[in-house]
Amino acid sequence: MRYALRSLRRARRRSLYTFLAAFYPALILVVMFGFVAGELRGMFESATKLETGHLQIRGGEELPGGALPIFSLPEGVLEELGRRGDLKLLTLRLDLPALASAGSRSLGVVVQGVEPKRVSEISPIPGLISEGRYLAGPGEAVVGEELAELLDLRVGDTLVLLSAHPEAGMGAGAVRVVGIFRAPQAEMGRTVVQVPLETARRLVRRENAITSVVAFVRGVEGPWDAWRISRTAKELKEFLPEGLAVKGFQELAPEVAVYMRIARPVLAAFSGIFFVLGGLVVLNSFYLSFLERTRELGVIRALGASRRWLMGAVMGEALFLAGSGAALGALLGAGVVALVEHLGGLRMPGAYSEFLRAFGLEPILHLRVTPWEVLGSALAMIAVAALSAWYPARRAARLDPVEAMRHVT
Amino acid sequence: MSPETVLRAEKLVKVYRSDSVETPALRGVDLEISRGEFTAVAGPSGSGKSTLLHLLGGLDRPTSGEVFLEGRALSSLSSEELARLRLERIGFVFQSYNLIPVLTVLENVAFVLELRGVPKKERERRAREILSELGIEKYADQFPHRLSGGEQQRVAVARAVVGAPAIVLADEPTANLDGENSRALIDLMRRLNDSRETTFLFATHDSRLLDRAKRLLILEDGRITADRAGEGPWDSVQVTQGA
Structure with missing residues (x-):
């Protein structure tokens, strides 16, 4: 490990580029997670608080023309619902x-x-x-x-x-x-x-x-808690008299639910571009490093280092640089999100503000990022860096010592 | 093979092939090196000295023939087993010092012990001991680029012997040194041979250094043409002709 860490110092600028190649994608991804989660939460809150609630109990399916069936709750049902611990508000x-x-x-x-x-x-x-x-x-x-x-x-x-x-x-x-x-x-x-x-x-x-009985489920803070809504909806279906329908938020506001479903894959695909670019920088950096050190690695192999040791040395360098870059990038991203939220959210410019209004959102975006997203972003970048460094590491591990020692940079 | 035999080569042939052109480097070398020998391989450039040392050290494989190190046939070993064997039983000194630039002198010497998994304290103790024996302990914490060529090659010798190998193979260790430093290095290797009974086999084309060898092999055109044992000085005419 000492060899791996010291090797990073011999081409400091290249090491810095490699560090940044892991730092920026992780930073960007975390901040984008913050934006998307902020948008999703805004849309979710707007849809649920203005219109749908987390779930609704209805008298059946929509009638022709779009009207909802009129019904009365059997005696005691509303009181029973009010006693449920998972429902925080019924109206x-x-x-x-x-x-x-x-x-x-x-x-x-x-x-x-x-x-x-x-x-x-x-x-x-x-x-x-x-x-x-x-x-x-x-x-x-x-x-x-x-x-x-x-x-x-x-x-x-x-x-x-x-x-x-x-x-x-x-x-x-x-x-x-x-x-x-x-x-x-x-x-x-x-x-x-x-x-x-x-x-x-x-x-x-x-x-x-x-x-309808409009209900709000306890513990639901955003669309990421939709599973709680589904769980409660399922339980209510079993509890309520036959003929009543329980509609979850996804059914009640399908256009918002669709946007929520595609937002993260789109974000992942978009982030993938940054990750691929970061990965190419890591690959380029470590391949150049491998070429420059072919003779030295050949000597190490000649002295008796195993392939595993050589592979570990190159991968160790990559993982250290990418790991520290990705971790710092992700943490800084989380810091940016926290700071923006601490300052009261991000006031969005004109056109984007109109877009938010169309979904019933205020033009101030409240960013949000979970520890899992921070950790996931860092780990994803480290995985990309490890994949990128694998080829030069494998070349290093498979060096023929005699050929390598003849190598002239 | 006597129990004192460290290294034995039988009918070693090495032919390099490139674009259907075959270039024979060794044409059937038989050789036996016993424990405690201090043997020089002399011969002109292109005579096959480096190729012979590479094959004996398990760095390359012969086209035909066999090398036995302490009775083990190298051809039966995988490349990973060969690497392990080099690590445990062979010390190398290369022409261009080939120290690892990012490690200090102490770390360079202790490097093979680190690869063997020797605990840090123990490997540093052994590395300091050999540096002290070779009179270069004061450079322990310096990086190689701060040392002269002669000093770097002494560190390389320390690295080769620190693990108490069965044999040290030195390929033209004085090629990049001036006359004075060359003699000093060979003297140092000889001193280790005397004090530690470390077996040395070194290649050189400098006939002035051969007097310190206890055995002299002349390699010409891929064949051993002379094998003389005893203390030098050698018949300089014969050596010069051979070399």
Whole structure:
């Protein structure tokens, strides 16, 4: 090992390049992991808190036209669900397709009957009110800025809702607009009217009517914890009465789930380019080193070193350089991620900011990286370096001592 | 083969082939080296001295014939077994010193012991001992490039004998030294031969150094043409003609 380490000092610049060839890919990969995880978490939180929850209990599959079946939970089920340790929050919702009219203008909307107190605990909408306030009692409504503009609504105006559900038929009612919110997504701002649950129930003339129980699973911080959601969903399916459906987040927001599925492979492929480049630098460096030291390695072989020793010497150099480079790169990457997060996240520039908004994300990206990703990035780079150094190491191990000692650099 | 025989060669032939051109380097060499010998192989350039030493040291394989080291036929050994045999039983001194530049003098001398797996303390003790015996202990912590050619070659001799090998093979060890340093190096090898009974076989084309040998082999055109035992000085005319 002493020979391997001392050998690194004889061509210091080349050793530095080799070090950097392992350092940069590991650094870049960890930082990119941070970005992607930040994006994924933002999308996950946006989708789950705004719309879907981690999972939903429904009365069955969607009806023709996209409406959800209306159902009532059997007595005691909600209490039973509330006692489960793996569910941290449950809220009831009644979603109805409806026509919203104000003055002479009408638009097709989705009336969301919600439990305002519960919604306030998780949904960003109460915090996005730009005018007025959030729901406090029956007969009230909040609408998005886009819908308010299209229907020329102001806080205090009356909005007439005409619901049309395949199972409940038509229903009508008037609500007073108490707040206007800035929706993270334009479509949501144009189509969603939130009202208290009991107001929505009056439209379908059914007590206890809901279209879903929206649930949040304890211990889920991001899409990487999706397995917890799947586990709970599976348990609920066995626990709930027949006929009820349990939908996980992946089914409820398939477009986000697809993006989450492809983000990491795309990142891995992209990182692969850096790793291949790093590997080529390592290969080049150690092959040059091998050529320069052919005579010396021949002497060592002549003195009686085994092939294993020679291979170990060259691989030892490579692993030391790549190991220290990759470890430092990955740690620095983790440090960058931690620093950015410590400073409150990364404010994204214009076009990217719009992209984030399209997914309902705030334009500030919160980076996140796990110890496994840091360790994995470093180990992946070390593996690439080991593969790259293998050929020169093998050449060194198979040197013919007489030929090698004749070698002139 | 007597129990004192360290090295024996039987009908050694080596032919180099390149692009269907065959160049014979050794044409049937028979040789026996006994323990404690201090033997010089003399001959002009291209006579086959280096080839002979390479074959005797298990660095190369003969086209035909056999080499026995302490009774073991080298042809039966794999390249890894040969490497182990070189490590355990043969010391080498090369023409161009061939010290490892990134190791200190002490580490260079202890290197073969390190390859053998000798613990650090023990190998350093033995390396210091031989450096002291050769009067170069003061260079122990220096790197080879700071030493003169003569000093480097003395370190190479120390490396060759530190593991108490059965034989030390020295291929033109004085080729890069001036006359004074050459004589000093051969004297030093002879001193080790006397004090430690280390067996030496060295190749040279410098007839002025042959007087210190106890046995002289003349190699010409791939054949041993003279084998004279005893103390020098040798018949300089015969040696010069031979060499």
